[in-house]
Amino acid sequence: GAGVSQSPRYKVAKRGQDVALRCDPISGHVSLFWYQQALGQGPEFLTYFQNEAQLDKSGLPSDRFFAERPEGSVSTLKIQRTQQEDSAVYLCASSSGPGHGRNTIYFGEGSWLTVV
Amino acid sequence: AQTVTQSQPEMSVQEAETVTLSCTYDTSESDYYLFWYKQPPSRQMILVIRQEAYKQQNATENRFSVNFQKAAKSFSLKISDSQLGDAAMYFCAYRSSPSEGTYKYIFGTGTRLKVLA
Numbered sequence A: 001g002a003g004v005s006q007s008p009r010y011k012v013a014k015r016g017q018d019v020a021l022r023c024d025p026i027s028g029h030v031s032l033f034w035y036q037q038a039l040g041q042g043p044e045f046l047t048y049f050q051n052e053a054q055l056d057k058s059g060l061p062s063d064r065f066f067a068e069r070p071e072g073s074v075s076t077l078k079i080q081r082t083q084q085e086d087s088a089v090y091l092c093a094s095s096s097g098p099g100h101g102r103n104t105i106y107f108g109e110g111s112w113l114t115v116v
Numbered sequence B: 001a002q003t004v005t006q007s008q009p010e011m012s013v014q015e016a017e018t019v020t021l022s023c024t025y026d027t028s029e030s031d032y033y034l035f036w037y038k039q040p041p042s043r044q045m046i047l048v049i050r051q052e053a054y055k056q057q058n059a060t061e062n063r064f065s066v067n068f069q070k071a072a073k074s075f076s077l078k079i080s081d082s083q084l085g086d087a088a089m090y091f092c093a094y095r096s097s098p099s100e101g102t103y104k105y106i107f108g109t110g111t112r113l114k115v116l117a
Helices: none
Strands: A005-007 A012-015 A019-024 A031-037 A044-050 A053-056 A063-066 A077-078 A088-095 A112-113 B003-005 B010-014 B019-021 B023-025 B032-039 B047-050 B064-068 B074-079 B088-095 B106-108 B112-117
Touching: A005 A088, A012 A019, A019 A088, A019 A112, A031 A077, A044 A063, A044 A077, A044 B074, A077 A088, A088 B112, B003 B106, B010 B019, B019 B112, B032 B064, B032 B074, B047 B064, B047 B074, B064 B106, B074 B088
Parallel strands: A012 A112, B010 B112
Antiparallel strands: A005 A019, A019 A077, A031 A044, A031 A088, A044 A053, A063 A077, A088 A112, B003 B023, B019 B074, B032 B047, B032 B088, B064 B074, B088 B106, B088 B112
């Protein structure tokens, strides 16, 4: 696709509900990132994939958060038993090269999650 | 651990004037990359400019330029001839070199720029 596409754009979940957020990276991009952006804050790193391999998941805040990219393209971020502190914008980004250094990464518009 | 600090929560500039956004960072690494990203209300982060730490020359991109002071760990963004479309949140970000084996960006808390007509 022309850009990084995320869905749903907006999600309201009841506390305790499971949610799944989808990211379609730019076609052919090998690197994929997930970031969490709370209100009034900068994005915080969650996890990184190179193709289908999850090379870094050090930013996932708890075992309720799980990400996958089984075929090295589309990725899903799953949050189990959502809590109010999970309310944030979840940004996905992709890069054509390895996900480090000066390589430009391209962000999607994010999925806005509100937990009530 | 690396940190990025943006001490100006909000800045205003008159259209066609120049404004400077501040950013400081802390690191023990000698090789790294610094970035400024723009985030409009749509929330999509857009790369404005980047600087490699090993380069002494300050990066420029049209109306955008940086003042990179490595010893002071300072990385400010100057926007010249400000336009209404420049209004957005601006984030400073740090990234380690590939040899550090990490992939994350570390972002500051952002500066909201208002452009007055």
